[in-house]
Amino acid sequence: MLGHKFTNAADACALAHAIVNTVREPIVVLDQELRVIVASRSFYSTFKVDPTVTEGRLFFDLGDGEWDIPKLRTLLEKIIPEHSTMEDYDVEHDFPSLGRRTMCLNARQVVYKGGTETTILLGIEDVTNMRALVNQKDELLRDKDILLEELRHRVANSLQIIASIIMLKAKRVSSDEARAHLEDAHNRVMSVATVQQQLHVAGVGRIEIQPYLTKLCGALAGSMIADDRAITIKVLGDGGSAPCREAESFGLIVTELVINSLKxxxxGAKKGGLITVSYDVSGGDWKLSVADDGIGRLPDGEFAQPKEGLGTGIVNALAKQLKAQVETTSGPQGTSVSITHAVFTAKKVRAA
Amino acid sequence: MTNGRSPSQANLQTVLIVEDDQLLKLITRDIVEEAGFSTLEASDADEAIALLATRSDIAMLLTDVNMPGSIDGLKLAHTVRARWPHVKIVVVSARGDISTGDLPVDSRFFRKPYGIGVMVSAIQSLIGSGSRALANRVYLDV
Known part of the structure; x- marks a missing residue:
């Protein structure tokens, strides 16, 4: 483009000089031997050097040898033979006039039309403040992770203390009713802790439900099925994801229902068995269910799992929050509780 | 090198609890004693190693992971496995990044908060049912 504007070389050269002297970042033009042909005004003012002691000298001999770095030398020396470029090479040095700074160097070969001469254009950018900000940001992010981990650690330890005190108290009270209530409180603390733990592992934003429930059930099995109980928890489903808040509700429902089954x-005669947790999605609809192959009904015909009570109340409240329906079936094959969310599109009635 | 002695099973009834949080240590001691075992306590790995070097009745190490001192609970567990191979190991932690690969072989891991029932069950399956009367009680978390 510029070739069409300038018919003589002197004008083009004047423009090039003007550009070099206008840009704020120091620029140096080197010949094939890496001697300085010319440098920008900003180079001289930034590094407090004079053109008379700069032009004609090898770049590596400038100043107090701050550019005489073997790796930089190698990179610059191969630019012309390999027609390569040097990008974002950082030099950290105590510059006589600047103090400790980080300079980012970029260089490329300039090939002139019809000529045999070639030069290297070397740009130098002071990135000290930018690098410091990046380091500061990285440190802050690390601090944030450490603080979050510390907070999680403290919460887990506090929940351990609360759960343990409740359970130890339960072991020592003489009233069966008080013991049952304390054990129930202990289980609530444990279920909230387990769900939070698994949500933390799953991350933020949308949570993949299948792996989340698998890990949650693994944790429930590990922390709630004693070594002498042959009970397995299996998770089935076809994937799907949900926002963190919904995933938390799914987790609390599953925990509540799994605890119910375990309890x-x-x-009696049925000491072991299988608990199946499944989550299936179809468009905007989903179905979460927890089924066991235990005793569905007691000999007197009553449901083995309570139809009323705090646990049932929690599941119903969470289902309502999720705009879902709860259905419980119980029989000789065990108990199954399904929470179903179905989207129904209302059809407009048109007049005939 | 193994400095550990090989005491007879009969006097292996003590659980060494290593936990730097005093309240958690107290609670853990209660859980283990309720399960029917004697306890010894240490606040860091160095104290624990000193106790292991002088006591022959320690059947099990129950250690937290994050602790002050020269090494953490995971390194302590590996040290104990190497020097006192007869000592059973249970590691507990609130950390979410610990997997079985980080633990010595034949050791158990529980993420905090853990249920008392599973902990008691694990201790009993590792070193027996305990010698005290309370050991006969049934512990279930659910």
């Missing part, structure tokens, strides 16, 4: 389904 009521495998008693």
């Amino acid at each position: 009521h389904a495998f008693t």
